[in-house]
Amino acid sequence: MCHVTVVKNIHRGDRLILVPSRNLHQHLGDLLKSMDGADVTFHVGGESFSAHRVVLAARSSVFRAELFGGMKEKAGGPIEISDMESDVFKALLHFIYTDEYEPVAEMTDGCEARREAVMAGHLLVAADRYNIEGLKVICEERMCNLINPDIVATSLALAEQHGFRSIKDACFEFLASPSNLEAMMASDGYEHLKNSCPSVLKELAASFLPAELKAAKDIIMTI
Amino acid sequence: MCHVTVVKNIHRGDRLILVPSRNLHQHLGDLLKSMDGADVTFHVGGESFSAHRVVLAARSSVFRAELFGGMKEKAGGPIEISDMESDVFKALLHFIYTDEYEPVAEMTDGCEARREAVMAGHLLVAADRYNIEGLKVICEERMCNLINPDIVATSLALAEQHGFRSIKDACFEFLASPSNLEAMMASDGYEHLKNSCPSVLKELAASFLPAELKAAKDIIMTI
Numbered sequence: 360m361c362h363v364t365v366v367k368n369i370h371r372g373d374r375l376i377l378v379p380s381r382n383l384h385q386h387l388g389d390l391l392k393s394m395d396g397a398d399v400t401f402h403v404g405g406e407s408f409s410a411h412r413v414v415l416a417a418r419s420s421v422f423r424a425e426l427f428g429g430m431k432e433k434a435g436g437p438i439e440i441s442d443m444e445s446d447v448f449k450a451l452l453h454f455i456y457t458d459e460y461e462p463v464a465e466m467t468d469g470c471e472a473r474r475e476a477v478m479a480g481h482l483l484v485a486a487d488r489y490n491i492e493g494l495k496v497i498c499e500e501r502m503c504n505l506i507n508p509d510i511v512a513t514s515l516a517l518a519e520q521h522g523f524r525s526i527k528d529a530c531f532e533f534l535a536s537p538s539n540l541e542a543m544m545a546s547d548g549y550e551h552l553k554n555s556c557p558s559v560l561k562e563l564a565a566s567f568l569p570a571e572l573k574a575a576k577d578i579i580m581t582i
Numbered sequence: 583m584c585h586v587t588v589v590k591n592i593h594r595g596d597r598l599i600l601v602p603s604r605n606l607h608q609h610l611g612d613l614l615k616s617m618d619g620a621d622v623t624f625h626v627g628g629e630s631f632s633a634h635r636v637v638l639a640a641r642s643s644v645f646r647a648e649l650f651g652g653m654k655e656k657a658g659g660p661i662e663i664s665d666m667e668s669d670v671f672k673a674l675l676h677f678i679y680t681d682e683y684e685p686v687a688e689m690t691d692g693c694e695a696r697r698e699a700v701m702a703g704h705l706l707v708a709a710d711r712y713n714i715e716g717l718k719v720i721c722e723e724r725m726c727n728l729i730n731p732d733i734v735a736t737s738l739a740l741a742e743q744h745g746f747r748s749i750k751d752a753c754f755e756f757l758a759s760p761s762n763l764e765a766m767m768a769s770d771g772y773e774h775l776k777n778s779c780p781s782v783l784k785e786l787a788a789s790f791l792p793a794e795l796k797a798a799k800d801i802i803m804t805i
Contacts, residue, residue, distance in 0.1 A: 379719075417609045
């Protein structure tokens with residue numbers, strides 16, 4: 360999977376240029392930027408994005424069905440994508456062409472960490488929608504690494520709504536600490552979690568009971 | 583350049599599947615095999631190859647000019663490529679889509695090594711013609727590593743005819759040993775080298791003279 364990169368030194372004038380022997384990612388990234396030969400346009404969150412049907416189809420079975428299969432979009436007009444923000448679609452396209460996930464910003468404070476976790480969550484939903492397994496792996500890992508008292512309620516709600524098991528497990532593990540649990544309940548995201556996914560809070564409460572109290576767990580789950 | 587590959591374990595039924603997070607190479611390799619959405623055909627050495635214009639253009643400035651630039655080939659008909667063997671074009675396409683260079687065969691004997699070196703030489707000429715720098719780096723390195731008394735005359739002739747400096751240097755270094763030089767002169771490729779590139783043999787002979795005998799070197803080069 361991981362290619363060893365051989366580089367060659369080329370002297371051009373007085374400049375020394377390093378040429379990597381493996382640069383598919385860079386070339387496709389350049390193709391996305393240049394839009395040369397682009398043959399499909401998307402409208403997402405008020406912005407337009409041009410892309411190449413064969414690249415999208417090669418990377419996503421959902422795009423393949425939409426662009427080449429029985430669900431083929433009619434040629435010509437732009438494809439409208441609703442309920443997605445433009446910066447999320449931009450990051451999705453970037454990954455499709457380059458295998459790279461670019462963090463939103465340097466994380467200098469908790470506010471940046473929150474933005475980063477929210478972005479990873481939105482991108483995970485987008486990757487799930489278009490069945491881009493590689494990006495899902497990265498976003499899930501990213502979200503698990505970014506769990507903190509401020510974000511955990513939001514992450515848990517997203518995990519529950521979309522069935523992201525590894526993130527739910529990581530949130531439960533984090534909330535096994537009583538101090539983290541208390542901090543989560545004081546966070547902004549708690550109300551949303553309580554309203555949107557009450558069952559997961561019951562499951563969380565039940566997880567604090569020892570295994571032998573199965574009956575008590577059952578009571579919590581059914582109230 | 584070299585991505586760390588994160589993998590995720592997915593259980594499907596009772597099978598454990600490893601999903602790498604970076605698989606652009608594999609997806610484009612699958613695209614080449616499937617030929618889905620292919621929009622250009624090449625005739626090379628009696629065989630037909632289908633491909634995707636945007637992928638070729640992203641990877642090769644020469645294909646870009648041919649397929650999208652002022653030299654644009656007329657749409658529709660296949661593109662004829664003369665003076666190239668079909669297995670060389672196949673390997674070229676494979677590298678364009680995957681960044682991978684596949685050796686011809688396991689090298690179990692000198693005969694395989696010779697085939698491998700000849701293939702690397704042909705592929706280097708093709709990579710040079712289509713300006714695919716990454717493949718040139720790999721083929722040059724491969725040819726330098728495969729130099730032996732049986733192949734060195736052929737490699738030196740190719741290096742001289744196409745201006746591949748690093749291979750010429752490696753051949754000269756190999757031939758600095760008198761026993762290697764004698765073996766090369768008894769090899770099948772020597773006649774071809776002598777007939778096609780007499781000047782490089784003069785240069786080789788001159789390289790055996792010590793630096794202070796510059797006048798003698800000049801005599802060799804002008805006879």
